[in-house]
Amino acid sequence: MRTAYITGAGSCLPGPAISNDAMEAYIGTLSPVHSRLGRATLRHNGIQQRHYARTPEGQTTHSNAQLATEAIRAALLSARCRDSRLDLLCTGTTQGDLLVPGFASAVQAELGIASLEVASFQSVCASSLMALKHAMMAVQTGQSEAAAVSGSEYSSRWFQPAFYADSYRDNPDPGIEFLRYTLSDGGAAVIVEPEPVPGRRNLRIDWIEQRSFADRFPNCMYAGTATNQADALPWSVHASPSAAHQAGAIALKQDFKLLYELFPVWIGYYLELLDARGLHPADIDVFLPHYSAESLGQEMKRLLQATGAMIPGQRWFNTLSERGNTGSASLFVMLTDWLNRADPKPGQRLLCFVPESGRALAAFMHLTVV
Amino acid sequence: MKNDGGANPDVQQVMRRLTRIWGEFEGRLRSVSIIADAHAGRIRLSDYRTLLKDHYAQVIEGSGWISRAASSVGRPYLEQRSLFLRHAVTEHRDYEMLARDYAACDGDPADLDNARKNLGSMALSAWMYHRASQPNPFDLLGAMFIIEGLGQWFARSFADAVTGSLGLNETQTGFYRYHADHDPDHLAELEAVLGSGVLDIPEVADTLIETAAVTARLYVLQLEEVGHYG
Numbered sequence: 001m002r003t004a005y006i007t008g009a010g011s012c013l014p015g016p017a018i019s020n021d022a023m024e025a026y027i028g029t030l031s032p033v034h035s036r037l038g039r040a041t042l043r044h045n046g047i048q049q050r051h052y053a054r055t056p057e058g059q060t061t062h063s064n065a066q067l068a069t070e071a072i073r074a075a076l077l078s079a080r081c082r083d084s085r086l087d088l089l090c091t092g093t094t095q096g097d098l099l100v101p102g103f104a105s106a107v108q109a110e111l112g113i114a115s116l117e118v119a120s121f122q123s124v125c126a127s128s129l130m131a132l133k134h135a136m137m138a139v140q141t142g143q144s145e146a147a148a149v150s151g152s153e154y155s156s157r158w159f160q161p162a163f164y165a166d167s168y169r170d171n172p173d174p175g176i177e178f179l180r181y182t183l184s185d186g187g188a189a190v191i192v193e194p195e196p197v198p199g200r201r202n203l204r205i206d207w208i209e210q211r212s213f214a215d216r217f218p219n220c221m222y223a224g225t226a227t228n229q230a231d232a233l234p235w236s237v238h239a240s241p242s243a244a245h246q247a248g249a250i251a252l253k254q255d256f257k258l259l260y261e262l263f264p265v266w267i268g269y270y271l272e273l274l275d276a277r278g279l280h281p282a283d284i285d286v287f288l289p290h291y292s293a294e295s296l297g298q299e300m301k302r303l304l305q306a307t308g309a310m311i312p313g314q315r316w317f318n319t320l321s322e323r324g325n326t327g328s329a330s331l332f333v334m335l336t337d338w339l340n341r342a343d344p345k346p347g348q349r350l351l352c353f354v355p356e357s358g359r360a361l362a363a364f365m366h367l368t369v370v
Numbered sequence: 371m372k373n374d375g376g377a378n379p380d381v382q383q384v385m386r387r388l389t390r391i392w393g394e395f396e397g398r399l400r401s402v403s404i405i406a407d408a409h410a411g412r413i414r415l416s417d418y419r420t421l422l423k424d425h426y427a428q429v430i431e432g433s434g435w436i437s438r439a440a441s442s443v444g445r446p447y448l449e450q451r452s453l454f455l456r457h458a459v460t461e462h463r464d465y466e467m468l469a470r471d472y473a474a475c476d477g478d479p480a481d482l483d484n485a486r487k488n489l490g491s492m493a494l495s496a497w498m499y500h501r502a503s504q505p506n507p508f509d510l511l512g513a514m515f516i517i518e519g520l521g522q523w524f525a526r527s528f529a530d531a532v533t534g535s536l537g538l539n540e541t542q543t544g545f546y547r548y549h550a551d552h553d554p555d556h557l558a559e560l561e562a563v564l565g566s567g568v569l570d571i572p573e574v575a576d577t578l579i580e581t582a583a584v585t586a587r588l589y590v591l592q593l594e595e596v597g598h599y600g
Binding site for chain 2 (some may be wrong): 213215216217218229230257258260261264265266267268269271272274275299302303305306307308309
């Protein structure tokens with residue numbers, strides 16, 4: 001089997017960086033109580049600024065597909081990869097611009113590149129790693145010579161006041177406001193090829209592993225149904241889309257208490273992986289978590305230390321606070337930032353971690369600088 | 371963040387294996403019907419009372435097996451024996467809390483005098499007494515990690531779920547809330563006792579992991595069998 005390398009990376013963070021004080025001009029305000037929950041969220045998530053694919057007047061500047069496309073353009077440039085080399089496009093996103101057809105088709109149309117195989121992955125934060133795993137395996141098995149992989153989100157459209165049922169103004173939900181003040185827009189992409197590009201640093205993909213715990217947990221971050229109870233109706237079987245909207249079945253939600261219960265399960269999986277891969281935290285030069293050290297609870301740090309699994313804080317690399325939490329784009333945004341800022345050295349080992357609260361899955365990727 | 375360079379690798383390895391068992395165990399809890407129903411708002415006060423009563427019948431054995439374990443500990447592990455003794459005292463407080471919660475939920479205190487262990491509790495208790503009767507049963511530290519972990523990671527969300535679903539107040543969920551508030555410090559205690567020399571006893575690490583895994587499975591069984599007494 002061949003080896004797969006990340007030969008280029010790029011991101012698209014639209015418009016200017018928006019500070020915490022200015023963000024409500026972009027996502028709107030629902031009530032002083034909602035805004036108070038938002039400020040509490042900002043204290044917790046540590047995010048200082050983010051980007052939005054829209055103007056304060058409500059004009060969309062980039063569709064989700066355009067965010068992915070600009071990111072892929074930047075990644076192709078960084079890999080010095082001409083359009084005609086590309087034969088596979090894999091996209092990950094939480095929700096495309098359209099319900100139908102697949103998102104990768106929209107991105108190919110925006111790219112205007114011919115003769116591509118496409119694969120659309122829809123999940124939440126880990127969807128881009130699912131897409132990357134597909135690309136990695138296609139390259140390893142000789143089915144692709146050059147693959148573009150994107151993660152992208154246009155989250156802020158979900159957060160406009162009119163996206164919520166009228167009754168939501170009087171019933172603020174900390175889980176919903178947590179998402180409104182945490183997630184923002186952006187795209188990022190990587191190029192995967194069977195040979196490193198000479199004259200620059202490349203990242204060998206050693207492995208990507210992912211496990212889902214949907215067999216044992218209900219939905220934790222979800223949209224399309226009003227609650228995460230088993231009997232809640234999907235939006236598509238309400239009498240009409242407007243009935244679903246007024247029933248609260250459209251809004252993006254987060255079940256906070258459940259989120260807290262997912263951490264030990266994710267940590268259990270991480271420990272299993274360390275043992276199975278014979279990996280020691282001391283071997284990891286850079287840890288790229290889709291999660292900030294600041295918001296990792298003391299109890300979690302304590303548990304990781306007690307189990308000899310804590311990667312020292314100075315090896316964590318994370319740009320969430322300046323780039324915002326861009327969901328499926330986030331890991332590739334961080335990788336792009338790291339490659340541009342860190343002066344990578346051959347032999348350095350990177351461990352990437354993407355927990356996806358959606359329905360409790362977690363993904364890891366191990367890379368080596370070559 | 372503290373570097374773990376000075377820590378004891380044997381202790382860390384045991385903690386790691388225990389945490390993996392815990393992750394698997396905790397993941398299973400949510401799908402046990404009494405827990406899933408509490409989160410789904412599908413339980414009645416009588417269901418919650420039955421749970422309290424079953425827990426009472428089980429917890430009342432707790433100080434029993436821990437005292438048995440303490441008496442099975444011999445020289446030179448006298449320090450560790452006093453740890454078991456301290457735990458026996460706190461277990462004693464547990465069933466008193468459950469009795470108060472039960473009464474606050476309109477339960478007749480006399481029910482508790484005759485409370486039977488459910489099918490899962492029978493198995494769990496028998497297992498604990500069996501292990502506690504072996505010489506120097508430090509493998510029970512694994513069982514304690516599982517049971518006390520419930521307080522740290524699980525008790526509050528469960529208390530909140532039943533509170534929300536049944537409109538309860540704090541006096542009716544005292545047992546779960548007490549454990550949510552007080553159990554988080556058990557990690558340091560466990561690390562200390564694991565680092566005190568007990569891991570030098572041959573095979574104790576593997577037995578401890580096995581005991582934790584069996585205890586976790588039987589704990590789930592005990593929840594699955596709430597209200598079933600044969």
